[in-house]
Amino acid sequence: MNEPQDIPKTGGRYVWVLSYDGPVADLNTELISSASFAEALGLWTPPDTAAVEWFDLAAMKGYGFARYLGEASGFDIGDDAAKLDALTGVVVMLYSTGLDDKDTRLSPEPPFALIGRYGMPIDLPPVVGIETESAKGQLPQGKPPKSAARMSGMVATVVLIFLALFVAAFVWIGG
DSSP: OOOOEEOOSSSSEEEEEEEESSOGGGOOHHHHTSHHHHHHHTOSSOOOGGGEEEEEGGGGTTTOHHHIIIIISOOBOTTOHHHHHTOOSEEEEEEGGGSOTTOOEEOOOTTEEEEEEEEEOOOOOOOOOOOSTGGGSOOOOOOOOOOHHHHHHHHHHHHHHHHHHHHHHHHHHHO
16 A cells, blocks of 8 residues: 555644554664655655654554544544554554655655555634624724823923913013
């Protein structure tokens, strides 16, 4: 099942489940961040190491891999529960959050094999118009209340204008 798959750029978060035909000890952060890992998956650039998860499915016997993907991780696995629980060996999970925008297709080569892609669509609430007065535009603004400082400034201005006129009148009469 190693047919190339398109990498969706919108519509939610995805995970690609890949089987790995090798020991889990061979998988490490250095390998995941290497160009050879990206090349084995058909990617242009190595994915973010935080977006790659790997483990031996023997550790999931009691819990179940399908339950891990569906309930614990929130991905829609559809009718693949039996197929996912029947897997054995090492799996690698590649999350879409760690892929570069340049990558458009995933085409794994041995020792990796694609099991499936599972999505977590983004559920956006419907857009509802806002029906308030403020949504219609700017509300009319009243005059701000006059503060004590503003009143004092206005009185001082009037007094200064009066004194200026009074002095001008005495200068004119005396002159």
